[in-house]
Amino acid sequence: MSGSVRILKPGLLATVQDLGRKGAMAWGVPGSGAADQVSMRIANLLVGNEQEDATIEFTMGGFEVEFLDDVLFAISGVSGDASLDKVPIATTRAVYASAGSALAMGPLRSGARQYLALSGGIDVPVVLGSRSTYLKGGLGGYEGRALKRGDVLRTFPGRPENKLGSLKEGFHLPSLEKDARGISVLRVTEGTMSGRFQSDAIDRMLSAVYEVLPESDRMGIRLAGEKVLHKEGADILSGGIEPGAVQVPGSGNPIILMVDRQTTGGYTKAFSVISADRSKLGQLRPGDKVRFSMVGLEEAHGAFLGLEESIKDSVRFDDAGPRRFSVKVDGRTYAVEVEEVL
Amino acid sequence: MGYDLITNASDDSVLIRFDERIDPKIASKVRSAVLSVRKAALPWVTEIIPSYNELLIILDPRQIGPTEALGIITEVVKGGKDSEGLKPRLLMIPVCYGGELGPDMDNVCSFTNLTEEEVVRLHSAPEYLIYMIGFTIGFPYLGGMDPRLETPRLEKPRSMVPRGSVGIGGKQTGIYSLDTPGGWQIIGRSPVELVDIRKMPPSLLSAGDHVKFVPIDKERYEQISRAVSSGSFNLGSLTGEERR
Numbered sequence: 001m002s003g004s005v006r007i008l009k010p011g012l013l014a015t016v017q018d019l020g021r022k023g024a025m026a027w028g029v030p031g032s033g034a035a036d037q038v039s040m041r042i043a044n045l046l047v048g049n050e051q052e053d054a055t056i057e058f059t060m061g062g063f064e065v066e067f068l069d070d071v072l073f074a075i076s077g078v079s080g081d082a083s084l085d086k087v088p089i090a091t092t093r094a095v096y097a098s099a100g101s102a103l104a105m106g107p108l109r110s111g112a113r114q115y116l117a118l119s120g121g122i123d124v125p126v127v128l129g130s131r132s133t134y135l136k137g138g139l140g141g142y143e144g145r146a147l148k149r150g151d152v153l154r155t156f157p158g159r160p161e162n163k164l165g166s167l168k169e170g171f172h173l174p175s176l177e178k179d180a181r182g183i184s185v186l187r188v189t190e191g192t193m194s195g196r197f198q199s200d201a202i203d204r205m206l207s208a209v210y211e212v213l214p215e216s217d218r219m220g221i222r223l224a225g226e227k228v229l230h231k232e233g234a235d236i237l238s239g240g241i242e243p244g245a246v247q248v249p250g251s252g253n254p255i256i257l258m259v260d261r262q263t264t265g266g267y268t269k270a271f272s273v274i275s276a277d278r279s280k281l282g283q284l285r286p287g288d289k290v291r292f293s294m295v296g297l298e299e300a301h302g303a304f305l306g307l308e309e310s311i312k313d314s315v316r317f318d319d320a321g322p323r324r325f326s327v328k329v330d331g332r333t334y335a336v337e338v339e340e341v342l
Numbered sequence: 343m344g345y346d347l348i349t350n351a352s353d354d355s356v357l358i359r360f361d362e363r364i365d366p367k368i369a370s371k372v373r374s375a376v377l378s379v380r381k382a383a384l385p386w387v388t389e390i391i392p393s394y395n396e397l398l399i400i401l402d403p404r405q406i407g408p409t410e411a412l413g414i415i416t417e418v419v420k421g422g423k424d425s426e427g428l429k430p431r432l433l434m435i436p437v438c439y440g441g442e443l444g445p446d447m448d449n450v451c452s453f454t455n456l457t458e459e460e461v462v463r464l465h466s467a468p469e470y471l472i473y474m475i476g477f478t479i480g481f482p483y484l485g486g487m488d489p490r491l492e493t494p495r496l497e498k499p500r501s502m503v504p505r506g507s508v509g510i511g512g513k514q515t516g517i518y519s520l521d522t523p524g525g526w527q528i529i530g531r532s533p534v535e536l537v538d539i540r541k542m543p544p545s546l547l548s549a550g551d552h553v554k555f556v557p558i559d560k561e562r563y564e565q566i567s568r569a570v571s572s573g574s575f576n577l578g579s580l581t582g583e584e585r586r
Binding site: 022023024025026027028029127128129136137139189191192236237238239240241242243244245262263264265272273274275297298300301304305308 | 347349350351352353354355357359362363364388389390391392393394395396397398400403404407408409474475476477478479480481483519520539540542543544545548549
């Protein structure tokens, strides 16, 4: 059965996102997709979806939705103060909601993004191979725009089996990891333009702690801290921007480019955040502390493969917990809990 | 092949870099590398992004590691010849110059000391090379503008430039593919839609193509506009091909 959900409060920014567009960057089309794809994929796994199914990306919490049908859902990303019909619920696990119930999320105290996956995945049209919203281009997602109060989103029919996903014991979302001092550590590999910077500039970046600025968005994380000095200016001939690129414009303040980045740019780049650590970018909020750590290419690739394995093995399914249905009898609606007995 | 550098740009991309200059000879090398990589049809290549003097290739790290990818792409590019498969398309883009569709024509005339007729003649004479598509969906970076047309950008950029607008910004000229903010001097507008997101690729123009602007009057502009909005405009007529 397919479900539907109505947005009551979108929070700071809510958009439909999947894993993004591929194959059209040569024509200026950005990848887009979830800013924290690890959390987004796990939200899907928890409700028995395919990892690439479309979800709703919420920013900084403070959202509220109403389920218009009985639906299995999960929230992944930062845990927050979530409640279903005012009863507190756990996040990062699948939950049944009956038609008419409301899910509310308090403001986030740390991190930046949460993903709401609904069984079956969000049903919006595919544009250039993806359901992701690209706001600046006004395409994809729900009418190419951010979600507003009153929008109703439908899902594809979900899987019929009654299985509730939750995180395996000891598994923590890697995109939320920080070091002992509370700093997000981003591993990077060597860039292709080191010669454009002053001789010790890259080393100084690697030993500095940067702070995330409020101007950060899905295009890029803007940083303040140790200024990066160029040899002869920051401008280059425009060229393709590699994934994870840390760009340094003339101001000397680095920008870590993200999912909605332009496909080409004309500023020097210091190095690139490794693929395994890019989902962490989606959880950085203004004021967060960040540092860079240089690794080799093969180590970076190993970290990616390790992350992929751990995602596959992150969720366990409990058979048939109590399941809530709403039942109409003589025009009145009753909430009924059904549990399998042995 | 004559590249300056071939290297991993991240754990999931490979970069080929040529001499850093805007030059049709360099563009031809970039294009030849694009064609070699495309022809190899490597299943793990997800993006091939050409620019003035670089080619960035993005990979799917699920399928291949950085060292192996660099080795294979190096071989693929080595095999390609500079002139191989170079049959660039020439697109004839109709433009209505001046008037309300080209509100900055007077600025350009007074800065360049040319008459409107001269500006139109000089601007519509060359076959411009598209070095790359970037900035936004379908936006072409063109090379080959007559230096006599160089005019500085507007001091105050417009918050919205209608798509199809043709402008001059310093040494560059181009055509806005989408409604976006912009600071170029707008001298005319084309009724042709450069972007159709229902198609793959979504852009009429590609890097390596050539563009020639064909002056049309207001009446012809309106005629083509109507055909474009009713869906009866034949894009094949721009390349001389009959495509349906």
